[in-house]
Amino acid sequence: MTEREHQILAILKQNPLIAQQDLADRLGISRSAVAGHIMNLTHKGIIRGKGYILAESRYAVVVGGANMDILGRPLDTLQVGDSNPGSVTCSPGGVGRNIAENLARLGSQTRLLSAVGKDTYGQAIIDQCQQAGIDMQACLQLKDASTSTYLSVLDGDSDMHVAINDMAILDRLSVELLKAQEEMLRRADLLILDANLSAPALEYLLSNFSDRPIFVDTVSCAKAKKIQPFLSAIHTLKPNLKEAEQLSGISIANYGELPKLGHWFHEQGVQRIFLSLGADGVFYSDGQTQALIPAVDVPMVNANGAGDAFLAGLAHGWLQDWDIEQSTKFAMAAAVVALSHLATINPNMSEMSVNRVIKESIC
Template sequence: MTERELEILALLKQDPLIPQQNIADQLGISRSAVAGHIMNLTHKGVIKGKGYILAESRYAIVIGGANMDILGRPLHTLQVGDSNPGSVSCSPGGVGRNIAENLARLGSDTHLISALGKDTYGQMIMTQCQQAGIDMKGCIQLDEFATSTYLSVLDGDSDMHVAINDMAILEKLSVAVLKTHEEVLRRAELIIVDANLSAESLEYLLSNFSDRPIFVDTVSCAKAEKIKPFLSSVHTLKPNLKEAEQLSGISIDSHDQLPELANWFHSQGVKRIFLSLGSDGVFYSDEGVQALVPAMTVSMVNANGAGDAFLAGLAHGWIQQWSTEESTQFAIGAAVVALSHLATINPNMSEITVKRVIKESLC
């Protein structure tokens, strides 16, 4: 779907009886343009019949952090301990939220469960997510807590030098809150969680919904430890090499040892593992099928968000019932799209864009 179609779909989900003129007024386009987009959505099978009845779809639920990302970018080589000329930008982020927005922009029906403050940042995040087509009914908004913020500073090569996060509000995404969403969790095609969640919330989700495919983003070495007792409930795990080494206790000196590392996770019950190797690509292992997929060449603008786009690509591939090989290639393409834009989420993210990037890389 196009970005405009996603915006219209988001409005229809909120109010299936909304007049076309109201849609036009909210999006700043003509009523005839709205009618054309709705006709396209009908031809694609997204809308069925009168009253904008939306087609039943296989949906994903993402549970995790939603932040406002504050990014500092120096004009030249970063001078530590000094004031650096550069630029500062703000954009909605957070691992769970990033995965959800990328997944929605790729065209998959996506729900987000997270915690936001009733402040300016929280409203900005809510608005952008809804415009991207994410179902936000599962998010809680709290008066007494500030929306999470993630402050990062890039180095001269556009890679992260240092970051600080304030995610205290996510502790309010408790087991009691998650239990109110049990029915929608039971019907999900897959559940995606990030390790920013509290240990208690992760235990609840991984212990009670293991009959659903659960995809896990480890986030960091420190936070990955929280999922170690529940690896048997993980369907798809996406760590980087350092996180995988810490969880397994296995140190890797060469790529020849990657199968050994992956097999350790399989012995713990993980069905699929995708090891991020940075510029060396991705090693995946799925039921005896293992491969090292090289990275695509990209002119990196911002390293933030590439891993989130990768996991969204994997989830989209699962919903589309693609093979692991095809899903991995698509996920790498999604990461490349993310890397090529200054904002955490590339507004051009779509299935069409990713497939074009993959096609160009093969030329």
């Protein structure tokens, strides 16, 4: 779908009976343009019948953090302990939210279960998510808490130098509130969790929904520890090498030992593992098929968000019933698209743009 079709679909999900003129007014386009987009969505089978009845489709629920990202970028080499000339930008972020937006932009039906404050940042996050096509009906907006923020400073090579996160609001996503969304969670074709969730929330989700495929983003070494007792419930795990070594207690001397590391996770019950090796690529294994795919050498504008785009690519591949090799290459190409834009989410993210990277760069 095009960006405009995503926007129209998001509005129709909220109000299936909205008049075309009202749609046009909200989007700032003509009524005839809206009619054309509606016709295209009907031809694609996404809209069926009168009243904009939406076709039933497989959907993923992402449960995790939603932040406002504040990014500082120096004009030259970062001088620690000094004031650096540069630029500061704000954009919606958060691991769970980033995965959800990338997944929606790729064309998969996506719902986000998170918590934001009833403040300027929180409303901006909700608006951006809805414009991207994410179903936000399950997202909490709390009056007595502030939307979480993530402050990061890049170095002169556009890689993260240091970051501070204020994510206390996510602890408000309690087991009781998750239970209120049980029906939506059980009907999902895929659950995606990020380890920013509280330990009780992760325990509840991983203990009660293991009959669903669950994808987990480990986020960091410190936060990955929370999922260790529940590895058997995880279908797909995406750690980096350091996080995988910490979880397993296995240190590898070279990449030739990666299959040993993958085997340990399979013994714990993890069905698929994707080890991020940074500039060296990705190692994947599902217990039968395994490979190390080298990274694509591309200019990096902003490293923030590449891992989130990668997991979204894996999720999209799963919902499309692709095999593990095709899914991995697609996910790596999605990460390349993410790397090429200053914002955490590349607004040009789409299945078409990812396939273009695959065609040009990935064998």
